[in-house]
Each structure stands twice: as C-alpha cells, then as structure tokens.
Amino acid sequence: MADVKAAAKAKGPKLPVILIANDLLDGDVVFFGAQGWTRDPRAAKVAFDAETAAFMEAEGRAGFVANIVVDPYLVPVEIDAAGFPVASHYREAMRQKGPSIHPDMGKQADYPLGA
Secondary structure, three states: OOOHHHHHHOOOOOEEEEEEEEEEEOEEEEEEOEEEEEHHHHHHEOOOHHHHHHHHHHHHHHHHHOOOEEEEEEEEEEEEOOEEEEEOHHHHHHHHHHOOOOOOHHHHHHHHOOO
C-alpha cells in the first residue's frame, strides 16, 4: 500500500499546489478558493497533500463540465512571507500577477503579490 501512495505522489505536481483556470465567460485567470472560484490569487486554496490536490482537481473538472472554467490545472507554489501562495514557475507567476505592461492597473494592482 505504501508503494501505491509513493507512486501516486511521484506522478502529481510538486506540493504545495493551487488550482488555476480561466473563467469561461471573460477569459480572466481564476483560482479555486475556499468559497469557489476567485480572481484574487491570495485567496487560492493551497493543497499541501495529495488528497487535497485530488479534491481540487475534481473541483476543476466539475467547473469545466458546468461551463464555469476552462483548462483547470494544478500549479506548484511557494508560500511567501505574508502567507500567500506564489507560483514557483515563471509562466504561472505571470498569469497569477496579471498583464505586465501596466503594473498599476488590473489584477496586479488589485491583488498585489510579492515581486
């Protein structure tokens, strides 16, 4: 049984993770949080174990089937000094912060994360 759990962990992304997707209607990046889908990256639910990550993946599939979100997937994160999840991969960090051409506008102004 321990070998099965170890194999399952090896197949998934490095923990901790958040669930990220795009809103079906406006295309904005959204995060799965305690209250459902949110545009606030600081409110993203963080999975520190494989069971929670699996639950979040199931919620992503359910959101896709219900035509709420598209392309839900887990993203490895690091927890910053303020306790917020920050994507550890450059591409996902950019998606999390929002467009980079106007850092004074949009998501990055509404929901500032560390640099």
